[in-house]
Amino acid sequence: MTKLTRVVSVVAAASMVATAFVAAAVPSQAAATKTLVIATDVPLQGSSFDSNDSTNKAIALYLKSIGGKVGKYSITLKYYDDATATAGAWDAGQCAQNAQAHVANKAEIAVIGTYNSGCAKIEVPILNQDPKGPMLMVSQANTNPGLTKSWNPGEPDVYYPTGVRNYARVCTTDDNQGSAAAQFAKSIGVKSVYVLNDTQTYGQGVAQAFTTEAKKDGLNVLSSGPAGQGWDATQSDYTALFQKIAPLNPDMVYFGGIYDNNGGQLLKDKVAVLGDNTKVKLMAPDGFTGYPQFNSDPNAAGAYLTFAGLSNELLVANNPTGAGAKFLASYKKTYGKAPVGSYPIYGVAALQVILAAIAKSDGTRKGVTEAVFSGTGVTIPAAQSVLGKALHISTLTGDTTAKDITVEQIVGGQETTLKAWTVK
Amino acid sequence: MSIITRKKSGKKQRAPLSQRTWSIGFLSLAVVIYIFYTYIVPHTSDGFQSQIQTWFPPSALNEALVWVIAALGLNIVVGYAGLLDLGFVAFWAIGGYTAGWLMSGFFNQWNIHFGSESAKVIPGIHLSFWLVLILGALLCAFFGIVIGAPTLRLKSDYLAIVTLGFGEIIPQIFVNGENIHGFNLSNGTKGISPVDSIGIFGKRLGPFDLNYKYMIFVFMAALMVFISLRLRSGRLGRAWLAIREDELAASMMGVPLMKTKLAAYAVGAISGGLAGVAYATHVNGIFAERFQFSISIILLAMVVLGGMGNVWGVMVGALLIAWVNSTGLPALGNEINSTFKTNINFPSYTFLIFGALLILMMLFRREGLLPESRLKLMLHESDAEEGNEAPHDQISEEGAM
Numbered sequence: 001m002t003k004l005t006r007v008v009s010v011v012a013a014a015s016m017v018a019t020a021f022v023a024a025a026v027p028s029q030a031a032a033t034k035t036l037v038i039a040t041d042v043p044l045q046g047s048s049f050d051s052n053d054s055t056n057k058a059i060a061l062y063l064k065s066i067g068g069k070v071g072k073y074s075i076t077l078k079y080y081d082d083a084t085a086t087a088g089a090w091d092a093g094q095c096a097q098n099a100q101a102h103v104a105n106k107a108e109i110a111v112i113g114t115y116n117s118g119c120a121k122i123e124v125p126i127l128n129q130d131p132k133g134p135m136l137m138v139s140q141a142n143t144n145p146g147l148t149k150s151w152n153p154g155e156p157d158v159y160y161p162t163g164v165r166n167y168a169r170v171c172t173t174d175d176n177q178g179s180a181a182a183q184f185a186k187s188i189g190v191k192s193v194y195v196l197n198d199t200q201t202y203g204q205g206v207a208q209a210f211t212t213e214a215k216k217d218g219l220n221v222l223s224s225g226p227a228g229q230g231w232d233a234t235q236s237d238y239t240a241l242f243q244k245i246a247p248l249n250p251d252m253v254y255f256g257g258i259y260d261n262n263g264g265q266l267l268k269d270k271v272a273v274l275g276d277n278t279k280v281k282l283m284a285p286d287g288f289t290g291y292p293q294f295n296s297d298p299n300a301a302g303a304y305l306t307f308a309g310l311s312n313e314l315l316v317a318n319n320p321t322g323a324g325a326k327f328l329a330s331y332k333k334t335y336g337k338a339p340v341g342s343y344p345i346y347g348v349a350a351l352q353v354i355l356a357a358i359a360k361s362d363g364t365r366k367g368v369t370e371a372v373f374s375g376t377g378v379t380i381p382a383a384q385s386v387l388g389k390a391l392h393i394s395t396l397t398g399d400t401t402a403k404d405i406t407v408e409q410i411v412g413g414q415e416t417t418l419k420a421w422t423v424k
Numbered sequence: 425m426s427i428i429t430r431k432k433s434g435k436k437q438r439a440p441l442s443q444r445t446w447s448i449g450f451l452s453l454a455v456v457i458y459i460f461y462t463y464i465v466p467h468t469s470d471g472f473q474s475q476i477q478t479w480f481p482p483s484a485l486n487e488a489l490v491w492v493i494a495a496l497g498l499n500i501v502v503g504y505a506g507l508l509d510l511g512f513v514a515f516w517a518i519g520g521y522t523a524g525w526l527m528s529g530f531f532n533q534w535n536i537h538f539g540s541e542s543a544k545v546i547p548g549i550h551l552s553f554w555l556v557l558i559l560g561a562l563l564c565a566f567f568g569i570v571i572g573a574p575t576l577r578l579k580s581d582y583l584a585i586v587t588l589g590f591g592e593i594i595p596q597i598f599v600n601g602e603n604i605h606g607f608n609l610s611n612g613t614k615g616i617s618p619v620d621s622i623g624i625f626g627k628r629l630g631p632f633d634l635n636y637k638y639m640i641f642v643f644m645a646a647l648m649v650f651i652s653l654r655l656r657s658g659r660l661g662r663a664w665l666a667i668r669e670d671e672l673a674a675s676m677m678g679v680p681l682m683k684t685k686l687a688a689y690a691v692g693a694i695s696g697g698l699a700g701v702a703y704a705t706h707v708n709g710i711f712a713e714r715f716q717f718s719i720s721i722i723l724l725a726m727v728v729l730g731g732m733g734n735v736w737g738v739m740v741g742a743l744l745i746a747w748v749n750s751t752g753l754p755a756l757g758n759e760i761n762s763t764f765k766t767n768i769n770f771p772s773y774t775f776l777i778f779g780a781l782l783i784l785m786m787l788f789r790r791e792g793l794l795p796e797s798r799l800k801l802m803l804h805e806s807d808a809e810e811g812n813e814a815p816h817d818q819i820s821e822e823g824a825m
Contacts, residue, residue, distance in 0.1 A: 126631045
């Protein structure tokens with residue numbers, strides 16, 4: 001029985017220490033100006049580290065440039081990492097934990113993030129049910145359409161248990177890119193298309209959007225299924241697939257997917273069986289952009305590509321004296337190199353939306369969310385917007401109205417900008 | 425805090441504590457933590473609360489308990505029966521998907537509601553959490569036998585390779601299971617979310633009822649501990665140990681190898697299934713990409729670090745590593761970075777730290793933090809001074825439970 005007493009006494013001592021801790025904790029002093037915390041929630045481990053680290057840096061730099069204040073509130077940042085070393089990427093458990101922490105940390109007012117749509121699908125319902133909220137989340141990078149609009153059965157309502165919206169995003173969704181591609185295809189005189197997808201989330205998303213829009217625009221979609229025919233990335237040869245397509249005589253083939261999924265072989269067999277890209281046109285989403293290997297492949301000549309949003313280069317080219325170009329210059333000056341990828345600048349755009357919402361609100365979570373989703377909503381004028389054009393968040397869905405799609409064509413082994421396409 | 429306390433209480437004792445003492449210690453600690461989070465923390469200052477959120481967030485505690493449940497299962501396979509399993513993540517995945525299938529609107533072509541608190545209008549299969557726990561455990565037990573069967577004639581490395589394969593195959597099926605001849609089994613990389621919340625006594629747990637979830641997870645961990653200890657001291661447990669020590673000798677002595685090994689796989693898998701279901705309700709969804717090889721390795725590290733074959737050691741190991749992985753290392757890193765104005769990305773060194781830790785453990789404390797006394801004796805056989813603890817101590821202790 002002495003052993004038992006020993007264990008119980010140790011446990012009791014531990015609990016007493018814990019209580020003493022509580023008693024000793026100093027109550028936080030009330031600041032003169034109210035300080036609000038904006039959280040960023042992105043994976044800071046694994047392959048997306050560089051891009052997300054740039055996002056955090058860009059957000060901090062922008063906040064510093066405006067003096068860390070909006071209206072009567074001073075703003076500080078808190079960085080959350082939704083990745084774990086075990087997963088080497090975003091981790092569902094960590095996302096759930098972060099969402100709980102956002103709600104529990106009383107000073108936190110809104111969240112910038114997440115980077116991955118899957119993580120947002122975990123966090124949004126939790127933030128939505130915040131008793132002091134709902135708490136606003138603005139994503140710079142989630143492109144999965146289901147978060148804001150009807151997509152898979154039950155979406156997007158499953159993510160908003162209270163029936164009130166609290167999630168917005170400043171980037172374009174996969175379906176817009178698919179739609180833009182279909183509209184563009186029609187504009188260049190395409191009458192019939194055959195759609196392929198790489199069977200992954202992203203590829204199926206764009207292929208499905210392309211198919212839907214193509215049908216709506218009166219194009220003859222020769223593939224069956226909502227997202228067309230899948231191609232298996234592990235196959236070594238796609239001759240049989242294209243031989244099946246050949247008798248249908250499509251004007252265009254659409255590759256919904258990413259180049260990494262054996263896109264090179266797919267392209268080779270497409271040209272071998274159906275002919276080059278002037279005979280049967282080829283179009284692909286931004287999963288095929290940014291690959292020098294694809295661009296320099298002679299088989300790719302003449303292929304059309306779409307890109308969701310504006311790359312940093314395009315942003316500067318479109319508006320060399322705008323807020324975006326200036327911000328990118330100051331980022332380069334401060335950190336010695338340009339931000340990695342296009343998402344950091346969209347992170348700043350998300351911050352601008354949140355700051356505008358705070359300025360319009362009473363400084364509570366509920367007020368900030370309502371500022372975005374009721375009345376006139378939030379608009380960032382073109383002069384201030386780092387995206388170089390006016391940014392408005394739809395009060396109904398939380399999607400951005402700045403749906404920029406860039407259409408490119410492979411000419412002489414280079415991606416050349418053909419035209420900017422605005423989704424109708 | 426809790427982890428360290430328990431560790432100390434174990435270390436201070438010179439003679440090993442009896443299982444009954446440990447059980448009482450475990451339960452009273454669980455109660456103290458519950459009281460601390462439910463009644464004390466909400467009344468503290470904001471500063472203290474945010475410290476708690478940084479260092480010991482309640483949802484990290486719940487996740488750590490999920491790891492504990494899974495690690496206890498792996499302990500039966502690796503620690504008791506000595507069958508090296510590198511694919512334990514498969515059972516976690518199967519359990520998780522059982523919850524995804526039976527507790528969500530995923531199969532919206534059917535409309536089955538049973539014992540679930542979710543709204544009747546939502547299509548899909550919505551069963552009670554408790555029923556799904558049992559079904560998940562049974563499904564995993566079945567798969568435990570399926571994986572166990574082809575490995576019966578294999579030993580050591582070869583066995584590990586087969587389990588590794590199994591651990592890779594199952595998650596791949598979920599990643600690619602979106603279109604199996606037109607049938608959507610797993611929704612591919614998009615995963616299944618959200619999953620129904622837990623219903624208990626007619627109440628439906630909301631996302632912030634972490635204390636209830638904590639109690640449920642503690643109960644599940646306690647159940648696994650109970651099962652482990654009872655089996656361990658019984659006929660089956662002694663047969664497992666016999667196989668672990670010397671398979672050939674065990675079979676000569678009349679231990680039925682096939683039956684005993686399959687039982688170890690099945691019981692271990694049950695635990696993995698429970699962890700999977702608990703995990704799905706914890707994160708409110710299930711995603712195929714999470715179930716990677718590294719999860720199996722971390723689980724194995726928990727078992728080895730904690731003390732193979734000792735449920736309490738495994739529990740300490742699991743709590744410790746889960747905490748380091750999810751909260752401890754990032755929080756410590758931020759603290760160091762802000763104190764010394766450095767900019768080191770600590771979490772990226774997790775595996776380096778784990779590796780170093782495991783090497784140190786193997787050099788200085790091969791038997792784990794809280795070793796099983798039998799294993800400790802075996803590993804220190806060559807040590808000069810030894811003999812304070814006789815192996816029969818262990819058996820009599822465990823029989824006392």
